[in-house]
Amino acid sequence: MAYEPIPHLDKYKLILPLNDSTPTNYAPYGNLGIRLTREGGITHTGASYKHYAASWYSDGSSDGLAITGGAFAYGTEDFTLAFWVNALTSPETYPFIMASSLYNAGNGFIVTINGPATGWGGPGDVSFQGSTALTHRVSFGTGNASPILNSGWRHIAFVRQGVEHYCFVDGVLSQQVTATGLADYQEYQTPRLWGTTDAYTAGDFKGYLQDVISVKGAALWTSDFTPPGPLIETSSLGNIIIAPTNPIPFTLSLSLVESLSATNFSAVVTNANTGFIMSKTTVSGANPTINLSTNDPCFVTLYPDYGTIWAANTAYALNDKVFPTDPVTTPYYYECTTAGTSDSVEPTWPTSAGTVNDGTVAWTLVEQMVQPITQGPLIPT
Secondary structure, eight states: OOBOOSSOGGGEEEEEOOOSSSOOOOOSTTOTTOEEEEETTOEEESSSOSSTTOEEEEESSSOEEEEESSTTOOBTSOEEEEEEEEEOOOSSSSOEEEESSOTTSSSEEEEEESOOTTTSOSTTOEEEEEEETTEEEEEEESOTTSOOTTSOOEEEEEEEETTEEEEEETTEEEEEEEOSSOOOBOOSSOOEESOOOOTTOOOBOEEEEEEEEEEESOOOOSSOOOOOOOSEEEETTEEEEOOSSOOOOOEEEOOOOOOOSOSEEEEEEEETTTOOEEEEEEEESSSOEEEOOOSSOEEEEEEEOOOEEOOTTOEEOTTOEEEOSOTTTSOEEEEEEEOEEOOSSOOOOOSSSOEEEETTEEEEEEEEOOOOEEEEEEOOO
16 A cells, blocks of 8 residues: 655655665655665664654765666656755765766766855755766755755755756755756766765765655656655555655545544545555544545545554553454444553453443443445546
8 A cells, every 4th residue: 555646656766765774765656676775884873863763874984875777867857856854064075965977977967065165055055966978067056045064954855847957945945047958867877875986076975864756757846845744654554655745735525424423534535546545634523624635536435533453551541542453353442531551451342332441441432333435536626
């Protein structure tokens, strides 16, 4: 199951959360040609992160993450390259955050930080340098007004639409330039995050990276936007890809007609064309509004909020809801009416009106679990 990044899912070449202890690529639509190889002393750490309670860190000393398979081979198409970064002071003059080529060699680009003022920006700036066949095509970046060095987690996005190039810092347009020519960006060397094998400089980036995306064939942003939330959601199903762009503002207003005791309902929106789950939210009241998060035909499924599966030796608060570990045999759910800690052994759940003691918790039967109701296909307009 996956939450579909919208729009242009088929154009995402790399979705890289960098949240776990091994290099994992969440490339959509079977983009299995991408390969990740850790180099040097990159570490998985909880010392600093934007999402997920962990990120990857390089100390700026011969570290890298090699990415092969065409994730950054944009050619002459539009593209979007974006990431969250926490940049620290580096001993190098030109720390490379990422590179698809050697400096001024072949067709490709480099992304550096903290370069000199002569064409690279001022201290703390992030700059994108692109060339085709040794001919410099474009240089654009965050600008002196938005230094990111030692300033915590910042969102950076580089976008090309035609000959126009945009750089955004925390969703705000920092610089827009028109290229001298339409660069044909390829992967002249093995692309890397955190560093490069470039003989011109040994400038490895020092700091943390997270939620790197590479999109070929689409300019996701050409005006100010709200920086995206996390790329993935971790659940009992594993890592689920969710939308890195802001939800498309299509909404559905509806009236609930039901005879259940539930006050909260889960609303799941499924893309009718792809089968991907677009959103999952909790709604309440008789007239909820649901964000469809897609402009494709979709299905909307509603079911009461059953809470979470019961767990032993767990603290529960008043009004928490649980259902049995075997909901097939006991298809009911229960609300906490006395806060406390559950027992080490699951209680015998009542199946008619009643309360059961569970350690220091008291559970009261709400009602039987019911089949979800699906409406659709709905066509956003």
